[in-house]
Amino acid sequence: MASEGQEVKLVGAWYSPYVHRVAWVLKLKGIQYEFVEENLRDLNNKSSLLLNCNPVYKKIPVLLHHGKPIVESLFIIQYIDETWKDNPIFPTDPYERAMARFWAPFIDEMLIEGSRRMLYTEGEQLKEEIKQVSNALQLLEEMLKGKKFFGGEKVGFLDIAFGWITIWLGAIEEVAALDFFNPYQYPLLHIWSNKFKEVHFVKDSLYPKDKLVRFFNKYQESQLKLAAKKIESTT
Numbered sequence: 001m002a003s004e005g006q007e008v009k010l011v012g013a014w015y016s017p018y019v020h021r022v023a024w025v026l027k028l029k030g031i032q033y034e035f036v037e038e039n040l041r042d043l044n045n046k047s048s049l050l051l052n053c054n055p056v057y058k059k060i061p062v063l064l065h066h067g068k069p070i071v072e073s074l075f076i077i078q079y080i081d082e083t084w085k086d087n088p089i090f091p092t093d094p095y096e097r098a099m100a101r102f103w104a105p106f107i108d109e110m111l112i113e114g115s116r117r118m119l120y121t122e123g124e125q126l127k128e129e130i131k132q133v134s135n136a137l138q139l140l141e142e143m144l145k146g147k148k149f150f151g152g153e154k155v156g157f158l159d160i161a162f163g164w165i166t167i168w169l170g171a172i173e174e175v176a177a178l179d180f181f182n183p184y185q186y187p188l189l190h191i192w193s194n195k196f197k198e199v200h201f202v203k204d205s206l207y208p209k210d211k212l213v214r215f216f217n218k219y220q221e222s223q224l225k226l227a228a229k230k231i232e233s234t235t
């Protein structure tokens with residue numbers, strides 16, 4: 001194995017799309033690692049490991065390599081790619097590489113964060129989130145024209161970054177009772193999603209959608225309670 005004796009640990013949680021993208025790259029490169037589950041049920045009670053490793057954002061994932069922490073999933077996967085050179089995920093062309101680095105965080109904010117907010121917003125704000133998420137999906141649909149994967153003929157950085165769409169987005173759609181990711185509007189994205197699910201290092205890592213639906217139901221409940229408390233305290 002590429003990582004024998006390299007001490008790699010991934011601090012994360014099973015439901016986090018950000019954690020999965022790191023795990024996918026570790027698996028793609030054949031790096032052995034230990035998974036350390038962080039319990040985020042009580043956000044005021046995070047482990048000292050997480051607080052020490054990521055004192056700025058206090059979020060998962062964290063990658064520990066020889067005890068040195070690296071945070072933020074997109075930076076972590078770039079670090080892995082630069083450290084273990086087998087199966088590179090970045091395009092060789094510098095312009096393509098710059099574009100990949102540009103799109104990944106932009107789409108994270110519009111799509112992951114936007115769809116998450118759909119679970120607990122309503123009225124005008126919900127309409128705004130739906131618009132933003134639809135714009136992001138349209139952008140991705142355009143990017144896929146004439147391509148098998150975002151990375152071209154093989155899976156690359158952007159496929160890994162957007163890979164969470166495969167299951168997470170459908171689960172959010174179900175819990176939010178909205179229909180924003182249908183195959184008629186985004187045919188290429190659906191074809192890509194089915195292909196990505198079959199990729200060897202992704203296939204066995206995906207949880208049944210029902211499990212994520214149950215998770216998002218609880219998440220929605222907690223966010224709605226929090227919002228109600230905020231309103232109560234301001235009235």
Ligand SMILES: N[C@@H](CCC(=O)N[C@@H](CS)C(=O)NCC(=O)O)C(=O)O
Binds near residue numbers: 016040060061
């Ligand atoms: N931009 C970060 C986002 C990570 C993130 O939001 N992680 C969530 C779990 S999915 C978390 O740790 N939440 C804890 C909190 O919000 O305090 C990344 O790409 O790593």
